[in-house]
Amino acid sequence: MELRGLTRNFGDDDILKGIDLTIPDGQFVALLGRSGSGKSTLLRAIAGLDHNVPGSGLLRVPERTSMVFQDSRLLPWQRVLPNVLYGQPRSRRRHGIDLLAEVGLAGREKSWPKGLSGGEQQRVALARALAGEPQLLLADEPFGALDALTRIKMHALLRTLVQAHRPTVLLVTHDVDEAISLAQRVLVLQSGRIGRDLIIDLPEDRNPAQPAFQRTRHDLLAALGVDAAAPQPVP
Numbered sequence: 001m002e003l004r005g006l007t008r009n010f011g012d013d014d015i016l017k018g019i020d021l022t023i024p025d026g027q028f029v030a031l032l033g034r035s036g037s038g039k040s041t042l043l044r045a046i047a048g049l050d051h052n053v054p055g056s057g058l059l060r061v062p063e064r065t066s067m068v069f070q071d072s073r074l075l076p077w078q079r080v081l082p083n084v085l086y087g088q089p090r091s092r093r094r095h096g097i098d099l100l101a102e103v104g105l106a107g108r109e110k111s112w113p114k115g116l117s118g119g120e121q122q123r124v125a126l127a128r129a130l131a132g133e134p135q136l137l138l139a140d141e142p143f144g145a146l147d148a149l150t151r152i153k154m155h156a157l158l159r160t161l162v163q164a165h166r167p168t169v170l171l172v173t174h175d176v177d178e179a180i181s182l183a184q185r186v187l188v189l190q191s192g193r194i195g196r197d198l199i200i201d202l203p204e205d206r207n208p209a210q211p212a213f214q215r216t217r218h219d220l221l222a223a224l225g226v227d228a229a230a231p232q233p234v235p
């Protein structure tokens, strides 16, 4: 995925001021930035969801790109399996059932979305996002509305799914520890540009108690202009 000189503005506000970014295939990238810094605007531009927003720049985005949001956006009038297979041919039914098993919802094909917990709904949203075998998975705070324990389980699930399906991932989060735990590379969006671009050179079994983890957190919090002693998440 490649962006060159990407700009987006709302009225007189230049939100993205010329983003240059290359993400190699299969890399897991997290995007941090303070509230209002333009993270969602950037993701929506990459997803091609911003037709009404003025701007310019070059975008080279894989044909098969899918997105998950903070809310699951399931169709409430459809059961779980048709939600997973939304936009897919009927012949993918078996694939949909397998994906539900992969996200820990085996046997829930006929459940209604409203009968699922928030975490389960996000599991369905992840299965739906993977149903088209995306080369690029965009995720905008997908765990932001979940409780801390569910979040940890979802981190493990996302790790497993990414290892199995190998999409390139761009994950927006407010949570510095989530970014360091999951990503191979962390970007910080600052004043409309990528202000920090950090390769996370930590072992696979990452743990916030590790000194190297804490040094990385300190570095990223400084880039975000946050007092490292302040509690998470970033304002």
Ligand SMILES: Nc1ncnc2c1ncn2[C@@H]1O[C@H](COP(=O)(O)OP(=O)(O)OP(=O)(O)O)[C@@H](O)[C@H]1O
Pocket (backbone or CB within 6 Å): 010, 015, 033, 034, 035, 036, 037, 038, 039, 040, 041, 042
């Ligand atoms: N449709 C819109 N019309 C006008 N302004 C907008 C629109 N969408 C976003 N903005 C403004 O653009 C700026 C960036 O918004 P964006 O949602 O991309 O930030 P963000 O970094 O994702 O924020 P958050 O972390 O709070 O979700 C904000 O100042 C926001 O108010």
